[in-house]
Structures are given as C-alpha cells and as structure tokens.
Amino acid sequence: MTIRTVLNEATAQLDAVSESARLDAQLLLGALLGRNRAALLAHPDEPVALEVTRRFRALVARRAAGEPVAYILGRAAFYGREFLVDRRVLIPRPETELLVERAIERLRPL
Numbered sequence: 001m002t003i004r005t006v007l008n009e010a011t012a013q014l015d016a017v018s019e020s021a022r023l024d025a026q027l028l029l030g031a032l033l034g035r036n037r038a039a040l041l042a043h044p045d046e047p048v049a050l051e052v053t054r055r056f057r058a059l060v061a062r063r064a065a066g067e068p069v070a071y072i073l074g075r076a077a078f079y080g081r082e083f084l085v086d087r088r089v090l091i092p093r094p095e096t097e098l099l100v101e102r103a104i105e106r107l108r109p110l
Helices: 003-014 021-033 037-042 050-064 069-073 094-107
Strands: 075-078 081-084
16 A cells, blocks of 8 residues: 555545544654655655554544544644643643733733
8 A cells, every 4th residue: 555545545534533634644644654744745655564554544543433633642732842642631722822822922021
C-alpha cells in the first residue's frame, strides 16, 4: 500500500465520526512515519510497510471509536509549545490560547 492508499482508506473510515477526517489520518500516519503532513503530501506514492499499515489501522480504529487524536498521540500543541497529554488531562483548545493572550495583554502594564 502507498501513503495515498492508506490515507484514503482511513479518511473514508473516519468521515462519519470526525469533521477533520483527512487531517486526523495525516497526523496519525505522520506520527508513525516520523514525518510532517507536508512530507506525506509530497510523497503520496511512497510504499508503507505492512507493519506500519497494521499499526496505523489500529490508531485509526481508536479514532473511529471517538478517542481524540491528542490522546492517541499523547501530545497536544498549545501556545507554541507541545505538551504531553493523556486521559487524565484536558486537551488544550484554541479558544484557551485567546484567553492566555488576553491575560498577557492585561498583565503587561503591571
């Protein structure tokens, strides 16, 4: 199978449960391959090893069951930094970054 094939398969599986199915699939495959999304898009016909495909399908199944990508990967970006996350913590939301920016603005004059 190729990068394109496994991503298409995963996207189809995730479409029913995620508004960002393609992005989710890219993030999961990228994590397994140690590549960013741009690298995946630049090399869609590159073969994916059978073991990687098997592991990828297991991650996709977790996402299809409703588990957030951040919990699957064990990390989440927040305010320009990456944090380790698991089920014991809330996943940082983009809206929270706005709150941090507003707090910094208010505290600067002090």
